[in-house]
Amino acid sequence: MIIGMLHHRKDPQKVVKSYAFAAVAKAEGAELLYFTPKAVDFSQNVIHGYVYVNGVWEKKDSPFPEVVYNAGSPEKLAKSHNIIAKLKELIPFTTYSIGNKMRVYQRLKLEGKFAQYLIPSEVIHSTRRFFDLFNTYRKVVFKPVNGRKGQGITYIEGVRDRYNIRSCEGNCVLSFEELRDLVAQKLRDESHLLQPYINCKTKSGISYDVRLHVQKDGAGKWLITAIYPRFAPEGSIVSNINSGGSTNYLIPFLKQEFGDEYFNIKRYLEHFSLQLAAHMDEVQQKYFNERIDELGIDAGLDDLGKIWVYEVNWRPGCPPTFYLELDVVRNMIKYAMYLARERKDMYNNITGGTSIGVKPFRREVYA
Template identity: 60%
Template sequence: MIRIGMLHHRKHPDSVIKAYAYAAVAMAEGTEMIYFSPGGINLKTKTISGFEYKDGEWVEGTFPFPHVIYNTGSPEKLAKSNDVIQELKKNIPFTTHSIGNKMSVYRRLKEAGEFTQYLIPSEVVRGTNHFFSFLDAYRKIVFKPVNGRKGQSIILIERVGNDFRLLINTDDRLYSYDELKEFVSTHIGEEDFLVQPYINCRTKDGSVFDFRLHVQKNGEGKWVITSIYPRIGAPGTIVSNINSGGSMNYLVPFLKQEYGDDYFNIKGYLEKFSLLLARHMDKLQKDRYSETIDELGIDVALDDLGKIWIYEVNWRPGCPPTFYLEMDVVKNTIQYCIYLAKKNSRIKK
């Protein structure tokens, strides 16, 4: 029987809500799933101490190495055990690998060239002079952390006469040149920030929005669309992320409302783009690192001219907290795990 390992930084699966869903689907697919953390790995005996879901509860035990590993959890926390995880990777296929932060992805796509036209010009702020030079060039920009998550700390900045307007969450205020210089200097002294020109992507009623394109590999190792949905920002904000007060909608009703008869063509445009970019990112990962990826959350804007712009590409996106898509995500993951295990020479097809 194929044994799937679910690697997470937390020691017990009771603290990971989605663990049960993966165990249940694995069982339904005729496989077993073992939940474990880095501390349970024994390289000498080639065993793991972890948990298996049996008879309605998690049962602790020691198991042979899994045939494939679904690596989830916090990359930063798992990095503390990088040495043992790297040893594990030498013999066991992992479902995915990190593609890096915003600027890493930006540079990789820019160097490859194929998707350059969809990239928003982005630069890591090297100092206040560099910041003001970028602001002078674009007049209205976004200032955000390179390693930011969930739409946090994204700031809109634009010149208004001799002053500068800053929109931070719903706080809208004017800064003088000296105040803004001090503000930027303080922030870039604490962590890396990047700047981008602002892309106007708003609904008819003026709310900001973007699209999340969620794609995964299926049981045949092929990229498929799990979901595409719009995320609409809370009133008075420039952030559409759900964790920052935004909301979601179903794709087709939203497109019909905003684009009328063009909805079908735009839907097809988003679908085609999501699969093309996923395959491209997968190829870049293989060519550069000999690694694979199995899932991406691609955030894009659609400007006034109907052109796609890439905001961000996430290699371990969160599942939409609605639309009943949780099980679709889990099913694709488990079936892809089975595909990888069978592909590995230790398992006969």
């Protein structure tokens, strides 16, 4: 079986995770073909890609793979939209975008099943609307709609006629006029949303959230890859690892914070992560006829122990602290092989098993 790894970078040596994917694919009895959109030749049904052989990436002209793991930057791959769209008609892809924060929020709110776990969120279009909501909540989080890795998040708290500000740029106290100007500037730069602040802190007063990392396995079922707390640096509310946050193992953390209730909290988080992933998968299929392969759910526990969903990420990173890189890759490879087998079985059921692989799909579509 050939598993394609589609990326925007031409040289696989510049993509660190390509080595792990090639090694795990081989261990699972498959071959990884690394390629870019420009390497696809539809006239010959060939891809001019790379395979990893004896520690070296070698060029290889290969038949189309049975499945494609689309690993590159969506923004950079968008330049080759027509090629990728054509390829998707022929070959199953593993990974699909779930959209930005507000689109995910709106779909989940509309569906209703998990609406109670969503933090009220609204895209802000004016300083007037900002202050209308701020005066309701008094403690808010203001962040870019398309933000990534915790960047651009600002915490704002009203204290009498002053406003305490915390962000990655630093902490300060502003007057009403200064805050109004700051909000106006941020709105000019990019689209922002506002949420009430959820108090999720350790006993020692450190802000934290919990990353729920789930993937699909070789049977197309959701499994938990990892659940771990992430702690904000002192004086910050942003716990993202890329913004200076830190992490720890789940069970010691739960025992320290929740005592004898740690096991129930652990089961609560596990059950919630699998249920939300399954629901989001259903929603993605309903709206876009696509399936989700992996999610990183960022959640908080308030003073009453209720889960609140901060955001859902469709390409979660995995901190090296836990040595889970190969687990993540193994799950991805096994799921890719599952999709390929599913497509093969579907075709055999239609044709009576007279042919195998994706090549007949290409001839049928582009005859």
